[in-house]
Amino acid sequence: MGIKLTLIRQPTVPLEAEVLCPDTLADCSADEIAQLTIYHGKRQLPLSDFFEIEGEKSDEIEIHGDLKKVRWIGRGMSRGRLKIQGDVGMHLGAYMRDGLIEVKGDAGDWIGAEMKKGTIRIDGNAGGQIGAAYRGSRRGMRGGLIHVTGSAGLEVGMRMRRGIIVIGGSTRDFTGLQMKGGTILLGEGAEIRTGAWMNRGTIISLKALEVMPTFGIAIRQFTPPFMPLLAKALVSEGITLPENKSFDLYNGDLAVPGRGELLVLSS
Amino acid sequence: MGGKVTCTLGEVKQRADFIIYWGGNPAECHPRHFSKYTLMQKSKFLPKGRKDRTMVLVDIRETKSVKASDIFLQVRPGKDFELITILRALVKEQQVTDEQIEETGLSREALNDLVSRMKAAKFGCMFFGMGLSMTRGKHMNSAALLTLAAEMNAFTKFVAMPMRGHGNVTGADVIMRWQTGFPFGISFNRGYPRYNPGEFSTIDVLVRGDCDAAFIIGADPGGTMPQPAINHLKRIPTIVLDPHITHTSKLARVHITTAAQGIAAPGTAYRMDEIPMPLKPALKSPYPSDEEVVRRINEAIAKKPFWLPEGSMPQMVTEQV
Amino acid sequence: MSPTASKSDTPLQVIDNATCTFCGCVCDDIQLHHDEMRIHKAKKACVLGSAWFLNHTAEKKYPSALIDGKEATVDEAIEEAARLLHEADMPLVYGMSNTTCEAQKECAALADSLGGLLDSHTSL
């Protein structure tokens, strides 16, 4: 039996609730959970002011409601599972170290920012800076998987070092900006400046997209040898890759100069 | 990440033999920039003044500044970032194809010429305006130019500087940096400064409806911001300080008329190169200064109960759980 | 010259090396000729700077303060502003372009003491 939290009062300003995290809740009784501090703007309030709480002492957590204004859920979580029914706000699973976050709804910006391990699944759309580095940091996500079935915003995977980001839909500008490693898979392509200033790492697009002028074509109609491996790794996450497709391989960004790979499905 | 390599305007006046204006129209927006700081001045290093300097203008359209330039490069709208990134590659002698270059609206010859002039310069300076920093790509467009300038130092002396408009916006930047560590986009809701443009920057905050009161000073968002942002300002209590009744005053709960800075109010303003200048007001205003009114609001708030409950200590938001 | 040039015989007062804050150049070599009510001449200023200096006067053109659109005293408006800001859960302090550093410092102190948001034109 896990813990179920239901939003009972709509925040009027952002509600910062990093305590909504298995690591914190797993050791708390129902009363202790009710008394955990959350921040409604600058006001420090008990969790029970905004949430109805059922269950205690578990790292299996379900949260229900329109959580668009609720930020920092699952910050730094290292275990357990967070299931969210409804839209959720910024910084979901930021600095995550392990465990699973599942969202049925849309998510905000900065999900999985600087995460190290674990899985985030969004059954919906997400905002920008997914798996990205926070301002000034040298590295974004360092491991784990982020899967968004819908579309996503700007700077997806900015400065990521390792790990996988899968976006079912399309992304906006600067996907894989200054990427240092890892893999980004784009189901429906991206707007512009994909892979700008990337150093290493791989961006795979299953749809044609605008390639930066500072990427050179390396091979046309190429079947990447690692695709079956990637497909196998993703199958367990419920993601199926099209088989036996060939791609155009671009290298860049020459401005850095970097050795990143951009694979675009051959037309 | 790159960072920022810059100088004061006097350095440009004395030394810059190669000047690029990118996405700005100084002839109309900063009318004395050419004559006072960059093109027209003679110095001991550049005794012939204008004749000793080369000026390149990069913009999406011909403006009045073209007349002052030696070379005008018309970049296709929305291609500034691509063009700067190509230049970064060309500077490092990386291969970029003709077709790729032409997508920016410019020819290989033009870019080769630009790169060789940049490398041959003794002291190069790039100024960039809102045509670069406020168009698609925004901060990344500025970062691109700053990075190009930093990288040029492998070949010769090069610096870059934003052409800040809007009066004393530079002063706000500088002061926020020393008081909070960050230049803008700050939240104190945990009792200490946090920074995240996009999260705490005003347009985003207003469009998402993230604040429940607004204090507006020395700006008129009611006349300049997108409609959803203005709608939120109408919904919440808004307070305006301004020498005039502005668009924002008209939607505000409170307006206080103040003396205009530098005309009727004394103080300091920072130049775009972060040099502070003393203000010498000529007129005596019937209105109080911004400084006085905000200080009195601070004093009135100090008399009310402090928002952090006694003995409470808000947690920092960090990587540590 | 401005059509509203001083008609009185008293000569205009002159301020040397005045600073123009209209744009980021912040030129500090302007010579202002004024009669305490308005500036009649801004020597060395550019078109934008001249317009900036000549368009402001020391006249009382606007009410001192407005609360909900009605005229109020500055004292009342300050009290009301303090009350509204103090009540808010997430107040925003924004702008700070056309104002002095001294006022900007007070604004940073305001956001700090309120526990609110602080932002300038730079974020646009």
Place this chain on the structure above:
Amino acid sequence: MLRITGGKVYDPANKIDGQIKDLNIDADGKFSDGQCDSRTIDATGMIVMPGGVDVHTHVAGGAINFARAMTPEDHRRTQAFIRTKTRRSGLGGMAPTTFATGYLYAGMGWTTVNEAAVPVLSARHTHEELADIPIVDKSTLTLMANNEIMLDQMEAGEYERARDVVAWYIWAAKSYGVKAVNPGGVAAWKWGGDARNLSSPIEGYNKLTPGTIVTQLARICDDLGLPHPMHLHCNDLGAPGNIKTTLDTLKHLEGSRAHIAHSQYHAYGGDGWETICSATAELAEYFNSHPNITTDAGAVIFGDTVTITADGPWQHLLYKLTGRKWGNLDVENETGCGIVPYTYRPSNLVNAVQWACGLELLLLIQSPWQVFLSTDHPNGGCFWRYPEIIKLLMSRDFRDECIKKLPSNIKNKIVLPEIAREYTLMDVATSMSAGPARALGLKQKGNLGTGCDGDVVIYDQEDDPGEMFAHPRYVIKAGEVIIDDGEIREAPDGREYIAKPFYDPATNDFMRPLFEDCYTMQFENYPVEIERVHGASIHDCKNDQDS
């Protein structure tokens, strides 16, 4: 106002070495003979020292403010000072905010700081920032050694003109003294070059050498009667084998007073990064035989920091070596500065040598009146890590433990393992307070004698000196209890010390056309108005050598 009884007092200026002594501070915040019947602190069993004085730090002005903007990642993880009803919030870390700077210095018992590098153009800005650093008293040094107007006078052999120009600048900047950085080198950097040889003319000049600048500027500071001698950052900072340049520079001082900044960065042997080794023994020997010069260590501590210096050429090299962010800011006619984040690692041989060199100088220079505690904050490490250095100085065992973590090929490159000396509490009190106060010419600081400023730090005696110095029991500033048991109680404004040297009144007319040639602001608007300096305390210089 305040009475401190029963403590073991370490007051080097008055040769009090651990004796039990009561202290009285009067209503003006000064030590007095008379007893006052007010608050008494029972310091029985505790250690009492004069408040710390930092002779060389970078806490305010364009450069550190540039560094703040460049390091948001550090601000996120660092110590935050939470807003209270009366006290501003702040952030510590590599480049702390102004408010936090005051809290952090006071928090470890330092009550006076000297901001060691102020370009005149940014002096107005620096004073505004200093006004926002609470608690501590402050002074500033103006950057002179690359000022082209002054260099032109020296080139022309116009010594007296050069002296008047220096004095004019000090008063225009409302500063306390002269800082010379990489003489001639920054001027050359403006064209992308450097000046590494004391006797070759610098770029753009026919005769003028860095050596001449050093000699003449040191003499100017003495002739003007400035309370603090020329504060010199030598040429060739950080380069292997630079000991030759440093010793050559010292010889150019010709008996003048001088303070050599962060000498750790100037004490290397070898001829490349592979062969770099400590040359501190040679340098220390020179100091030991020349009591007219003082220095601060510029010690390196392992960990993250951000490096800031007016030495633009060195910063460009560091940027190329590390590939990290780089900021650079050249200031017209005067100077420049570079900013690069940096991590000192014990596993890195060069860093290990640097770490050892700082400690070696502090230990090999015999008199603690000549060598002072500093990290050249934030360059070698952040000032709030001074207690770690004190621990290294006080405990040979702890040093040996740390040396074990260095690369094995460090042997024969450093002399630290052979040094047996351990600092006494008296040595610490001299090196962190009495010595730097005397070098700065601040007679009322670093001294618990009657009439001096009531700045005191009181420690619970602990076995671990690192812990003891990091967490004073009380910190008292001008008789006011600022820190009590780790809590900040008060955050009053500090004072600012300014020197007023004499110059020929005709200097104004002489400067005007030269000024208008190279600057972009009006001559009249340039000098900082005295009203803008908060808590200004003016030192009138005796200029007896002036005719």
